[in-house]
Amino acid sequence: MVTNEQRESAFLWTLDLLNEGVVALPLVSQDFSPEDWAFVFEGLPQDLRFSLWKALTEDKKSSILAAMRDDSREQLISLLSNQNLEDVALASSTEQLVEILDVLPKRVVNGLIKKLSPADTEELEDALNYSEEQLGRYVNHDVYSVNKSASVGEALAELKLEDLPVYTDSILVVDDSDHYLGQIDIKLLINSPKDTNVLQLAEFSDHVLAADMTLFDASESVKNCGRSMLPVLDKSGRLLGRFTIKDAIDVYQEYYEEQLSHMGRVSDEDLFAPVFTSARRRASWLGINLITAFAASFVIGIFEEVVVQVVALAVLMPIVASMGGITGSQTLTLTIRGLATGQLASSNLKALGNKEVRVAFLNGILWALVVSAITSVWFDNPWLSVIIAIALIVNMLIAALSGIFIPVLLDRMGIDPALAGSVILTTITDVVGFFVFLGSASLLLI
Missing domain, CATH: 1.10.357.20 (SLC41 divalent cation transporters, integral membrane domain)
Known part of the structure; x- marks a missing residue:
């Protein structure tokens, strides 16, 4: 993890070189998060942003755009060609795409939707059914779930083959229609008999989030629940994804920056x-x-x-x-x-x-x-x-x-x-x- 001091030092080093006409990435940038890169781009004058953008690998760009403030993102997008924007959008996750969709040119959006997979299109349509203030629009789809018919042994065997998403402290149990049935702490799953059905261990608590609640209320719920994430459900109880403690911190930071800006x-x-x-x-x-x-x-x-x-x-x-x-x-x-x-x-x-x-x-x-x-x-x-x-x-x-x-x-x-x-x-x-x-x-x- 990059510290604030390292990030600011890397930003100043990059800025000085760009002012001299040299495009170079500091060594510490290999560990940069999308938020770190967003910080760097937002501190650069317009004419230097495009120079740095061209030096980045394609796999970083979509997450950086999604992490930037609205106005900074819009200014950077205005510098890019339609083909560049389409390439970035196609490499984006649904959550990232929701963040940048409103500022993309209509021609890019129309061409993009035709190229998305049916699953991505469905997730995107679900997200756009919610307003910009509601949780359902920004739900994190990177969530691990198991079917109610699975045994503990089957769930553990599957876990060995996959990397758990960060901020995962429990496994979510769903039925065949993806309706949420409960969650199991990972420690409990590991220590349970392998022939036990996961539904027997699943605990359905009040610690769930409705997709139509506000982002700020969702952040308050995550902060007070003692867990690193909470499941997000639609009105029918279908699991849409999750909301993590990191998502909550991002919401708080944006909220308080807005208060300062409005002054x-x-x-x-x-x-x-x-x-x-x-x-x-x-x-x-x-x-x-x-x-x-x-x-x-x-x-x-x-x-x-x-x-x-x-x-x-x-x-x-x-x-x-x-x-x-x-x-x-x-x-x-x-x-x-x-x-x-x-x-x-x-x-x-x-x-x-x-x-x-x-x-x-x-x-x-x-x-x-x-x-x-x-x-x-x-x-x-x-x-x-x-x-x-x-x-x-x-x-x-x-x-x-x-x-x-x-x-x-x-x-x-x-x-x-x-x-x-x-x-x-x-x-x-x-x-x-x-x-x-x-x-x-x-x-x-x-």
């Missing part, structure tokens, strides 16, 4: 997603934030008839500060996540900075045009429109840079960036925003 409204965004993709996704949140900012400004503006033009600046100041704040928080969240997972280092810091500045510039232009148009109508003063447009663009660019360098500097100083980063970021965006806004007004209005 900055960046969801599952890839560190190096294309600029236009990132700008489009964040634009909606910036628009929502803009509405609340204008609401605060409108309350202040109710009194505009009794004040002079300078007070109009005070009416608009919250917009500049607020738009800079949310821009910085989006970048701040991505940076903290990259630092926490070890995917962000000095080797790729510049690439992330370039990408984030371009995203901020595009969104700055977009919302500067919107705000300046509203300002022009509201105050009937074109100079005010120019001033606030300049202030918005500059403040959002500064906010993006601050969102990267503040957590990096705090991390190097031994200070938790998750606790202190947002406070410093807010101060910078407020000070810079007000200085640029009021300074421009002093030059152009007075």
